[in-house]
Amino acid sequence: MAAAIKSATLTAKPADGPLAAASLVTTILKHCGSKSLEELYESVRATDPKVIAKLSGMVVTEDQFELIESYGDIVAHLRTGPTTSIALCDKCGKTTVITGTPPKKCALTLGCEGTPQKSAMATKTPVVADVSAETA
Numbered sequence: 001m002a003a004a005i006k007s008a009t010l011t012a013k014p015a016d017g018p019l020a021a022a023s024l025v026t027t028i029l030k031h032c033g034s035k036s037l038e039e040l041y042e043s044v045r046a047t048d049p050k051v052i053a054k055l056s057g058m059v060v061t062e063d064q065f066e067l068i069e070s071y072g073d074i075v076a077h078l079r080t081g082p083t084t085s086i087a088l089c090d091k092c093g094k095t096t097v098i099t100g101t102p103p104k105k106c107a108l109t110l111g112c113e114g115t116p117q118k119s120a121m122a123t124k125t126p127v128v129a130d131v132s133a134e135t136a
């Protein structure tokens with residue numbers, strides 16, 4: 001009997017922009033039990049077997065890596081326990097790091113009437129690998 005391969009793909013919410021990058025990073029951090037990207041990188045460098053096993057269970061596409069990289073300066077501020085999120089203003093496009101619910105009105109730009117939107121967890125979809133050897 002083949003061992004079960006547990007892995008999952010990620011779908012960011014929303015699909016693009018800084019909130020999507022934050023969505024992916026927060027989900028990866030929580031999955032790996034890391035408090036920040038810095039801590040996650042440190043665990044990988046130290047070849048922590050638990051973290052590497054968890055990380056290898058996440059299928060992150062090249063596009064998703066590029067997205068995370070392109071917002072690297074923002075997602076570096078994300079934390080878990082307590083969890084921080086990114087809030088993005090829908091009018092002025094500025095971002096800030098928040099805990100809890102986003103403010104109802106933008107306070108990032110003077111006079112802006114935008115409503116900040118908060119990053120959410122990405123959806124994990126299990127990868128069904130058909131590794132049955134019944135064709136033999």
Ligand SMILES: [Zn+2]
Binds near residue numbers: 108
């Ligand atoms: Zn704004």
